[in-house]
Amino acid sequence: MLERDSELRDLQAMRDVLTPSELPPRPGIEIGSAFAPATDGVAGDFYLVAPGPDEDSTVFAVGDVSGKGLEAARRATFVRTSLATFAGFVDAPCQLLELANQVLVERTGVSSTFVTAIVAVVHPRAGRLEWASAGHPPPLRLDTGEMLNGRRAAPPLGVSASLTCHNGRETLDPGAGFLLFTDGVTEAHKPRRELFGEHRLVEVLRELAGSSPSAVVRRLTADLRAHAGDILGDDLCIVAARMRTA
Amino acid sequence: MTDIYEAPEFAAEAERRGPVAVVSVVGELDIATAPELQAAIAGLEPGFEELVVDLSGCSFFASSGISILLEENARGAREGFRLVVVKAPREVQRIFDLTSVDEMITFRDA
Numbered sequence: 400m401l402e403r404d405s406e407l408r409d410l411q412a413m414r415d416v417l418t419p420s421e422l423p424p425r426p427g428i429e430i431g432s433a434f435a436p437a438t439d440g441v442a443g444d445f446y447l448v449a450p451g452p453d454e455d456s457t458v459f460a461v462g463d464v465s466g467k468g469l470e471a472a473r474r475a476t477f478v479r480t481s482l483a484t485f486a487g488f489v490d491a492p493c494q495l496l497e498l499a500n501q502v503l504v505e506r507t508g509v510s511s512t513f514v515t516a517i518v519a520v521v522h523p524r525a526g527r528l529e530w531a532s533a534g535h536p537p538p539l540r541l542d543t544g545e546m547l548n549g550r551r552a553a554p555p556l557g558v559s560a561s562l563t564c565h566n567g568r569e570t571l572d573p574g575a576g577f578l579l580f581t582d583g584v585t586e587a588h589k590p591r592r593e594l595f596g597e598h599r600l601v602e603v604l605r606e607l608a609g610s611s612p613s614a615v616v617r618r619l620t621a622d623l624r625a626h627a628g629d630i631l632g633d634d635l636c637i638v639a640a641r642m643r644t645a
Numbered sequence: 646m647t648d649i650y651e652a653p654e655f656a657a658e659a660e661r662r663g664p665v666a667v668v669s670v671v672g673e674l675d676i677a678t679a680p681e682l683q684a685a686i687a688g689l690e691p692g693f694e695e696l697v698v699d700l701s702g703c704s705f706f707a708s709s710g711i712s713i714l715l716e717e718n719a720r721g722a723r724e725g726f727r728l729v730v731v732k733a734p735r736e737v738q739r740i741f742d743l744t745s746v747d748e749m750i751t752f753r754d755a
Contacts, residue, residue, distance in 0.1 A: 437676070465708040467676060511715035515708070515744060534744035554745045558715060582708065582740075591652040591673060594705070632675050633707065 406469055413472040417445035417479055418636065425450070425457040427523025428640050429576075431612030433620045435635040437583070443471035443514075444581045444634035445479045451490040455524045458486035458495065461579040461638055462516035463535070465555075471512070478503060478514050478556060492518040492531035493564035496553065500533070500562040513555035517579055521571065523642055528571045531564050536585070541576035541615065541641055542608040544601030576612060576641030578604065583633035587623045595626045612639035652704035657685040666693035673705035682713055696726050700733035701755035711746055718750050729753050 418434035425448065432446055443464025451458050460482045464471045481499045489495055495518045503514065515534035521527070530538055530547065534555030538547045549567020556562070571577070580600075587595040603622055607615050616637045623635055655672035666689045670682060686696070696717060700706065714730060721728045730752050732738050741747040 463708065465712045511712045511719060513712065513715065534746070536743060552743060552745050554749060558749065586707065593650050
């Protein structure tokens with residue numbers, strides 16, 4: 400019983416690190432985020448917003464560890480911490496994922512417990528977004544829900560010693576934005592019923608075109624909860640960002 | 646339209662056809678039902694040369710299932726059997742494409 404209590408305490412402490420309720424303000428970007436844990440236990444979703452190596456770059460990451468419980472949360476904490484550390488020195492998304500993969504494999508060896516992650520780096524002054532995915536759904540444009548099609552995703556982190564990864568690149572004009580999310584969003588559903596799916600996600604993004612990132616994530620979270628009947632089979636993790644216009 | 650659809654009850658059934666072991670997955674494989682797939686595989690009499698995991702009747706496949714397939718793929722390399730996965734319906738199969746796991750596991754058309 401005591402052991403169970405201390406495990407829950409550890410999980411809660413890690414959860415605060417993995418998905419902090421306050422994100423740091425970043426120059427030129429408005430950001431909204433939401434996290435909702437799976438109903439029957441903590442899974443391994445995380446997000447990160449961190450300063451890049453120069454003052455105009457911000458590194459975003461969203462990730463999802465397969466499995467649940469303390470071990471999944473530990474793995475998620477490790478990957479998030481690695482990405483946060485490297486973000487201060489490297490702002491090429493693929494390189495960040497490759498480094499995270501390398502330290503993860505060095506620490507735990509190649510494993511079938513894997514971590515999917517997407518890294519997006521924004522340069523507001525240059526109006527540029529670069530991203531790369533390791534087994535993770537691609538970013539969507541805010542306002543249209545259009546999928547940003549980069550190169551094919553690399554395999555998830557932790558399953559092989561090396562990661563071959565490709566950067567995608569898009570222009571982000573003032574006022575434009577993007578959405579990062581975990582598969583708990585598109586896969587939210589009542590048992591044996593239809594998934595929330597990409598089409599519903601796109602509908603919400605179109606309907607809320609021009610709204611603040613916080614308003615978008617709030618509405619999405621409410622719709623997802625309603626669709627899933629308030630029982631979430633998996634964590635939900637959403638980060639929305641929009642370039643400021645002035 | 647949404648509430649008419651109902652996926653079948655989850656089941657993972659194992660059978661042995663000579664040197665080939667087949668585990669058929671029906672319904673939604675999620676974090677709650679994944680242990681049943683694991684148990685079905687663990688219950689197979691050892692010594693098979695090929696392990697076929699048939700996902701053609703699978704209506705949902707979560708990341709916990711991908712871990713099981715990666716694990717079996719690695720075990721196959723160690724113990725000398727081949728893992729072959731029969732593709733899931735198109736919308737379910739997408740997860741393997743999206744995660745690039747289709748590059749690591751051998752798939753066969755249903």
